[in-house]
Amino acid sequence: MTSQIEALGYVGLEVSDFSAWRAFITDKLGVHWSAREDGTVDLRLDQYATRLRLHEGPRDDLAYTGWEVKDASALDELETRLEKSGVLVERPGIDVASDRRVNDLIRFTDPEGNIHEAFYGPLQRTNDPFVSPTGAQFKTGRQGLGHVVLSCNDKPAMLEFFLGTLGFRLSDHIRTEVVPGRPLEISFLRCNGRHHSLALAPVRIPKRIVHLMIETVTIDDVGRALDRCLSSGTHLTFTLGRHSNDEMLSFYPLTPSGFDLEYGWGGLEVDDESWHVLTHDTNSAWGHIYQRPPKPNKTETS
Ligand SMILES: [Fe+2]
Structure with a gap:
């Protein structure tokens, strides 16, 4: 059976040292740093508003992955598919979707307890083009x-x-x-x-x-x-x-x-x-x- 999931859309990370991350990911690797008012950071690789999201915290680990699906029906299909397999699925709603800069999302965990989200409708920043601080371009x-x-x-x-x-x-x-x-x-x-x-x-x-x-x-x-x-x-x-x-x-x-x-x-x-x-x-x-x-x-x- 084919999957509704089409791509790894975003990844959330909990990191303890923003300033070290900023020097690492921007100056050395050419990723665009965009601080948000809530204290988190969007890291951009392309026209997507966020690709890597940094949350400040002590764990220094993966917080969640965001898997992109085609549209609202594909998200519904994926939700049904997971529920039929006995997986508990949460639909966090508009506030979380807007925080993730997507139209809608569902959330579930894998057998090891990793948090996964699936979403459709990622926000595009065509009016604020991605510019790498080192001139790098990313294949996305x-x-x-x-x-x-x-x-x-x-x-x-x-x-x-x-x-x-x-x-x-x-x-x-x-x-x-x-x-x-x-x-x-x-x-x-x-x-x-x-x-x-x-x-x-x-x-x-x-x-x-x-x-x-x-x-x-x-x-x-x-x-x-x-x-x-x-x-x-x-x-x-x-x-x-x-x-x-x-x-x-x-x-x-x-x-x-x-x-x-x-x-x-x-x-x-x-x-x-x-x-x-x-x-x-x-x-x-x-x-x-x-x-x-x-x-x-x-x-x-x-
Ligand atoms: Fe690898």
Whole structure:
């Protein structure tokens, strides 16, 4: 059964240090920062009023994901589909929709308790064009804002939810040791031509999010961002490399919230008719060398 979900429309993050995030995401990565009166921040990658939303808080983690559907009927269909599968669905109403800068939305949780929203009618800012502070351009459109990788304890239950209940399509699996000494199988799911909008990683980490990926239009945007990160001493969890499955040329700077942001170019576009599920035993064709995160500064105690 096909899915009503067409793209990853927005992502909400709870972060503790706005000023560090601002320096990281604008000056180094070229994302547009737009502060709101309520103290939150809209990060823009294109004409959408918001793509990444920052809420101030201590968790430094994913707050919610927002999945875009075509229109009001598709939202109704998705709500019915979820309810038929026994999933509790909330329709928060006009105030929350206006806060999310969409026409209407529903909200539900996955088997691991991650909060998901599905919406239609995203607000467009044609009168206030997106301008990157570094001149970067981002590949979004019908492929959505990028992808998100979630940690999980029960991957079979998560796969059943996203593939079976929500109708995502499976692109492939990677069985490897992304971090040396820790073998795992990551599964990659799509809802449009982007190779994956969601990946599920069975890793036990204290965060719901493993990383968030945004994709640039030119390879030079990645190269220049890499230069800026290197010259400012930003930690790279993975060095520049090319992924085995989606062919993304990318590097992974560590965000001020302690999870990674994959900054990439050249991701594979999948044709549903001809695609078949693949298995890889390496994360990358080359590069993406793991670098241990820096230890937090220890305060001296007597
Ligand atoms: Fe990724």
